[in-house]
Amino acid sequence: NAGVTQTPKFQVLKTGQSMTLQCAQDMNHEYMSWYRQDPGMGLRLIHYSVGAGITDQGEVPNGYNVSRSTTEDFPLRLLSAAPSQTSVYFCASSYYHPGQGNTGELFFGEGSRLTVL
Amino acid sequence: AQSVSQHNHHVILSEAASLELGCNYSYGGTVNLFWYVQYPGQHLQLLLKYFSGDPLVKGIKGFEAEFIKSKFSFNLRKPSVQWSDTAEYFCAVNLVGSSNTGKLIFGQGTTLQVKP
Numbered sequence: 020n021a022g023v024t025q026t027p028k029f030q031v032l033k034t035g036q037s038m039t040l041q042c043a044q045d046m047n048h049e050y051m052s053w054y055r056q057d058p059g060m061g062l063r064l065i066h067y068s069v070g071a072g073i074t075d076q077g078e079v080p081n082g083y084n085v086s087r088s089t090t091e092d093f094p095l096r097l098l099s100a101a102p103s104q105t106s107v108y109f110c111a112s113s114y115y116h117p118g119q120g121n122t123g124e125l126f127f128g129e130g131s132r133l134t135v136l
Numbered sequence: 137a138q139s140v141s142q143h144n145h146h147v148i149l150s151e152a153a154s155l156e157l158g159c160n161y162s163y164g165g166t167v168n169l170f171w172y173v174q175y176p177g178q179h180l181q182l183l184l185k186y187f188s189g190d191p192l193v194k195g196i197k198g199f200e201a202e203f204i205k206s207k208f209s210f211n212l213r214k215p216s217v218q219w220s221d222t223a224e225y226f227c228a229v230n231l232v233g234s235s236n237t238g239k240l241i242f243g244q245g246t247t248l249q250v251k252p
Contacts, residue, residue, distance in 0.1 A: 064239060116187075123170065123240045125228075125240055
């Protein structure tokens, strides 16, 4: 089972460049999200989606865009990269539990390490 | 705003020592609780979870956690750690309710270093 797949695993950008981090899941999960992980700050939610065509902002959305055209894919776009966006990015998906809604149990991709010079 | 606090940022133990990592959250409603582990260079993996029922939950690799609702706590324990437990541990909370969207709120993480 592939689970949650992220590409690329590593990327170096120059300030001002744009790029897209890809995320795909094959578990038919409705909920998908993007987090960034920085030392001493845990994981912070960037954007999330509760289903195809629906996205919303998380805790740190500035400088990032997302779209959700299919259940499987949830790409994260950096519009104009800045050194402050140097981080490790994780995509995650989650499922709905009958009678309880979304449980919050996340399945993570392997991460994408981004360096912005 | 709701938050999750992990009291220990960096813990160093010798093999066979007992472990307890603290986690407190600030939310008065129903919650789902999680501990995730991140081994060096790897992604986060679920260690254990609490949805309802017995407040003492057991996870993989001998870990357990106890949900104490009155203390808003979900501490992680292991009676005897191994060198392979060296990792970063994250507590996370899902706020269950009418507007539940499944978002997880993470603590800052605790780095555990186990000396052989």
